[in-house]
Amino acid sequence: MTAAHTANRSSPGDSPTPAWLKTPAFSDLAGKRILITGGAGFIGSHLGHALQSLGAKVIVLDDLSGGFEKNLAPGTEFHKASILDDAALRRAIAGCTCAFHEAALVSVPQSVAEPEKCAQINMVGTQRILTAASEAGVKRVLFAASAAAYGNNPSLPSREDHVPDCWSPYAASKVAGEFLLQSQARCTGLSTVSLRYFNIFGPRQDPSSAYAAVISAFTKVLISGRKPTIMGDGEQTRDFTFIDNVVYANLLAATSHRPFTGEVINIGTGVRTRLLDVLRHMGEALGVDSTPGFAPPRAGDVRHSVADISRARELLGYEPVVGFGEGIRRTLEWARTDPAHMGSGGSAVGSSITAVRGSAA
């Protein structure tokens, strides 16, 4: 059994209230108890800070397998436990009106190495959240789905009605999660939405893993004065999406009056950027030489990935609120002022950069 406690440290990476956070509908969240699974991680912690500033009571359930307690917004009620710990889950979700389900086994290579663990956390864990949410009277569950669902489907930009093309247990588990949300909505009336994130980046993204997302890994290498390595020729493109866009989309989905029943919605920017341009941009912003070395491409990495965001526009009224250049500027600014976090994982990344975690997101 794990006891909840309240986080009391502020975390770097916060900025003054942005205009998009003042969206009138978001005031509905004030005073509400809201659960974020995986809330000590990169995306979950940004959601937590935003919800906190909107006056919500934020509850985080996270086992800290990949997240950090220092990421939590001050005043967060923190339950350090796995989503697979039923008793802890039920304590955390009691009285909540909404749940953002961000916790997951997030590494594609780890999912290949440990497919059953991936299925347990990402599929069984997701069903447990849904069951607990229905029983606790939660109104809506939002699920962190993934662009990995599109795999190597050559049709670009990727649209939600494209047939999934799964190349890893991670991708398959995320698609399964979407179907679990849909069936839960149909069987129990719980309102559910799956947001398919593309490549998200920003402050607090952990560069320490051997499979770190590419921008956080590049950031760490460039700031420490080392030479970056691209796996492949660098012509690969991705829909790099700054964290604020994902938080904005989640808040729009949580406060929408549409009766969602498991809709799947892409969240990206609709713009694709080459890895070579990412590095050039970062080098210019930092005033350092970012000329990369090259290594053989990683098996399974997709060549190009970009979202069609028409459905997000139509169903959520979503538009990206921070572009790539501004996002990079803010990420680098954070990295320079929080070197402790950038260095948290020792030397796992080394001078060799994993091209893009999870092929595409």
Ligand SMILES: NC(=O)c1ccc[n+]([C@@H]2O[C@H](COP(=O)([O-])OP(=O)(O)OC[C@H]3O[C@@H](n4cnc5c(N)ncnc54)[C@H](O)[C@@H]3O)[C@@H](O)[C@H]2O)c1
């Ligand atoms: N970052 C991206 O580009 C991206 C793209 C697509 C989808 N996603 C999805 O978004 C979600 C958040 O990703 P992130 O980038 O913030 O990753 P992250 O690793 O920073 O956050 C995941 C959090 O979940 C926690 N967690 C893992 N297993 C858990 C368990 N069994 N019980 C409780 N907590 C557990 C970790 O400790 C961590 O804090 C994930 O579901 C991920 O699959 C992320």
